[in-house]
Amino acid sequence: MLAKRIIPCLDVDNGRVVKGIRFVSLVDAGDPVEQGKRYDAEGADELTFLDITASSDKRDIVADLVRRVADEVFIPFTVGGGLRTVEDIRTILRAGADKITLNTAALETPELISACAETFGSQCVVVAIDARRRNAGDPADGWDVYTHGGRRNVGLDALEWATRAQQIGAGEILLTSMDRDGTRNGYDIELTRAVSSAVRIPVIASGGAGKLEHFYEALTDGGASAVLAASLFHFGEFSIAEVKNYLRGRGVEVR
């Protein structure tokens, strides 16, 4: 049976991890290779690097990061953050990344999704959707798609966008609840369930993990194929192994 995936997310700036495992001080806490290896050893199923480099030679910096990680980490990894063209993406994939995430660029130019799917295959195209409830108290009112860290409402329904992204070539959806992100109050289960029921591609739930049962809820009630968390692992609250042991104990297939 296909195992549910646990995916830690690392923020990277200028080739260095700025939000990763806080207590990894043995070798070099800012080194993406060291952090990648640590998560790999702990049992992470994949890694996601969110690149926030603002420099003009961003592409070279990110490609170098990807190359270094690919040389030593033998689990799949995804790179996202500011990728805008097929050429940007080609550089990242050729350097050794397995998948890329598209967010704002895909909203502005949906053809980018299809161009990437045709050129590199849908399996490497992850469309990231940041969604916020129209009515915080009632999920029945639906969710809008946001950009700019949840500040700008695109005026697009999250379910419609997920369905469209799938149609034009997305291989997975990385779904972040902007209501829950950073709150530790749990994933938005209604959102996760609504999107995973609307599409036939894997949905990665993100935003809000704070307790072990939150992972369980997203993977069972929410119908997610994978769960992503950043700060929970970053601050060392739980290790990947603890999350997996818990899930295994509750009958969820994990590796």
Place this chain on the structure above:
Amino acid sequence: MGQVAIIDYGVGNLRSVEKAFAATGCEAVVSGDEKELREAERLVLPGVGAFGACMKALSERGFDRLVRERVGEGTPLLGVCVGMQLLFDESDEFGATPGLGLLRGKVRRFSDELVVPHVGWNRIDQIRENPLFDGVANGSFLYFVHSYYCEPAEKSVVAGETEYGVRYASIVAQENICGVQFHPEKSQDVGLRLLQNFARLNSRC
């Protein structure tokens, strides 16, 4: 231990495969050079994306013939992911597209009832003994990403199976021809072990 050549025919990222072999202590090169590919002791046929596009890119370089000839000479060949699918007669992807025809059978799409692609870690049940499994526990998890699966005409080529809506052939091996549907280069120690086992094969899977 002989040299492994990873066939570069313009599709996908081959760096990870090369680095994975290197991590196991095996010498591997990525090559699109006919002479090198003719001299290598073992060949790896990677593949990513669409079956038809892969087959086309392979044929344009004359590597379809090269692979068939080298296999005929007894050179061990490992097809990875779509590279495994290319070993078969044909695929349903975008209408029937012919493959290399080294193994009898077809490539089919997973049912629309399932979440497709099949992405993530899944188990391999070893259904017969094979040197590729040396040091690999039965039921080990490996990393998969694919929407189509191989349906061999002869059960005897199936070495390992995986369950995803159907039980399908995730490892095939017949004489010097091997194929794996998962990505050994992305499957941690277990995947590296399989690559190492391939690099150590005498000439038969």
